[in-house]
Amino acid sequence: MIDSVSAALKIASSGLEAQSTRLRVVSENVANARSTGDTPGADPYRRKTVSFAGELDRITGAELVRIKDVALDRSDFRTEYDPGNPAADADGYVKLPNVSMLVEMADMREANRSYEANLQVIKQARELVNLTIDLMRG
Amino acid sequence: MISALSNSLSSLGIGRTQAPTLTPPTAGAANAAPATGFADAMAEVASDAARSLRSAETVSIGGINGQMTTQAVAEAVMNAERTLQTAVAVRDKAVAAYLELSRMSI
Numbered sequence: 001m002i003d004s005v006s007a008a009l010k011i012a013s014s015g016l017e018a019q020s021t022r023l024r025v026v027s028e029n030v031a032n033a034r035s036t037g038d039t040p041g042a043d044p045y046r047r048k049t050v051s052f053a054g055e056l057d058r059i060t061g062a063e064l065v066r067i068k069d070v071a072l073d074r075s076d077f078r079t080e081y082d083p084g085n086p087a088a089d090a091d092g093y094v095k096l097p098n099v100s101m102l103v104e105m106a107d108m109r110e111a112n113r114s115y116e117a118n119l120q121v122i123k124q125a126r127e128l129v130n131l132t133i134d135l136m137r138g
Numbered sequence: 139m140i141s142a143l144s145n146s147l148s149s150l151g152i153g154r155t156q157a158p159t160l161t162p163p164t165a166g167a168a169n170a171a172p173a174t175g176f177a178d179a180m181a182e183v184a185s186d187a188a189r190s191l192r193s194a195e196t197v198s199i200g201g202i203n204g205q206m207t208t209q210a211v212a213e214a215v216m217n218a219e220r221t222l223q224t225a226v227a228v229r230d231k232a233v234a235a236y237l238e239l240s241r242m243s244i
Contacts, residue, residue, distance in 0.1 A: 009216070016209040122216075129220055135226040
């Protein structure tokens with residue numbers, strides 16, 4: 001049995017891990033926004049999505065968060081007319097990744113905000129612990 | 139530093155077992171169990187502090203080598219800091235109580 005403030009710290013740090021993984025996936029998507037296939041008509045980079053799940057920590061009894069799955073976005077690719085591209089098919093169209101910069105930026109901002117929220121929980125819990133320990137010093 | 143802390147705390151724990159001798163000898167046998175309980179608790183606090191400091195050091199070195207995430211390093215170091223602060227506060231309190239006893243007029 002761990003005290004609740006320590007459990008809050010543990011939960012918040014699992015949130016930090018989860019949000020940083022999410023930021024990693026977003027950066028992969030952004031970096032590969034124009035990664036095409038190698039051969040004519042080949043599929044380009046497929047956008048990755050991340051999903052979270054609650055996970056019960058047996059020791060603390062706290063509900064941590066973990067990365068459930070890094071899946072692939074099954075939506076259609078964009079096509080662009082570019083006959084000179086090595087990945088262009090017989091008609092001259094190149095398949096481009098199904099990454100939308102706008103969506104990725106929004107996702108990044110949300111990951112950033114969630115990370116900050118978890119950091120705030122850690123700061124708060126730490127302050128509470130310090131205040132409680134200070135009771136002994138009085 | 140870790141061994142110094144655990145030594146000071148465990149020696150304090152042993153030192154505190156002498157305190158029950160101040161009680162009447164008839165109550166000594168009955169007080170034996172709580173006395174070891176207190177020493178055990180002190181030893182537990184000391185070993186807990188030492189353990190979390192050691193794990194913080196391991197994780198920090200892992201972080202420098204790039205095997206651990208920054209979050210894990212921060213968590214371990216904060217954990218160690220918290221345990222150390224608790225141990226120091228408990229020790230201060232115990233030492234203060236001991237000094238209080240030694241100043242008692244007989």
